Amino acid sequence: MKLPNGYGSVVKLNGSRRKPYAIKISYMEEQPDGTAKRKRKYIEYFQTKALALQYLAEFNNGAIVKEHESFAQSPTFAEIYEKWKDFRQGLKTNPSASTWKNYNIAFNNFAAIHHKKFISIRSQDLQECISAQSAKSRSTVGNMRAILKGMYAYAINNSFVDKDVSATLVYEWTDVEHPIHTHFTPKEIATLWDCLGSINNVDIVLIYIYTGVRPVELVEITRDNVHLDERYMIGGVKTEAGKNRIIPICDLIYPLIEKRYNQMRPYLITTKYGNPYTIGSYRESNWRYLMNKLNMNHAPHDCRYTFAYLADRINMNETCKKIIMGHALSNKEGTAFKTGGKADVTRDVYTEKTIQDLLREVNKLPDREALDLL
DSSP, X not given: OOOOTTSOEEEEOSSSOSSOEEEEEEEEEEOTTSOEEEEEEEEEEESSHHHHHHHHHHHHHSOOOGGGSOGGGSOBHXXXXXXXXXXXXXXXXXXXXXXXXXXXXXXHTTGGGTTSBGXXXXXXXXXXXXXXXXXXXXXXXXXXXXXXXXXXXXXXXXXXXXXXXXXXXXXXXXXXXXOOOOOOOHHHHHHHHXXXXXXXXXXXXXXXXXXXXXXXXXXXXXXXXXXXXXXXXXXXXXXXXXXXXXXXXXXXXXXXXXXXXXXXXSBSSBOTTSOBOOHHHIIIIIIHHHHXXXXXXXXXXXXXXXXXXXXXXXXXXXXXXXXXXXXXXXXXXXXXXXXXXXXXXXXXXXXXXXXXXXXXXXXXXXXXXXXXXX
């Protein structure tokens, strides 16, 4: 009796064997040049032909192992990532939204193999993607390593592959020996004001400087957390004092924030297509381009240093500065704000500040003309 195509076959092996009848199946394997080649494999052995045929019948009606799947049905790298992502997000220990943003960036760094069948990916394919990012930071390369570890663990547990071919990869990155972290000079800030309207996205840098927020905090502020009438935004990450804090909007940058607010997009800061940034995508595209255009050498975090620098130059109230920068805790009523430090109990615990107090202090920050006097 002739068996159907793709069903598998029973083969009697030569020689004196205890189990001479073997089950043989075929499968497709992708080649380095992108073509697919049919291969065959023995999967089980039996004493009699009847037992072999019975096993083959059950094999075709039951769970089919990956070698017996058609090549077209085998999931790609991108599909395994989505499967792992769905699985991981379903666990109680699901990483934070910001972590997933970083994982998605890491996934995009493997774009060259997104289309490849996961079962056919070799260590060299992965190594080329990782080595291409060797000029990036430890965290960038580390996130690539993290998603590979998760994807292969998931793929092995679900029988998509037999082994983790990423186990022997070499991960290299570039450490910055001397981080920039120096404030913008008054002359540079003046240049930013002068270029407003003529160079795209200069307003983002000015918003960073005049709010003192951390780089990731601004790109994550949603439109519904911007309160123009009351002159403040809600945002912040990292510490308990920094999360969901009041960020006062000084008069100087109010028009900049109002313009972006009126774009009616879910996030305050977006790409020209209305898509939200991750801090990684903002830094790698928007920020780098802008610094090159202005012939400046700064990291996004330097804006926060600049706020602190300007606050010191204008003698901003120390308690207000700490609150604005996220070094403070709100009171139980949420109407006033107090610092959370313990170094000075009288000042740091019992001195409260209102939104009006914070606005009064940020409105002392220097405008374009005053910068020339610093």
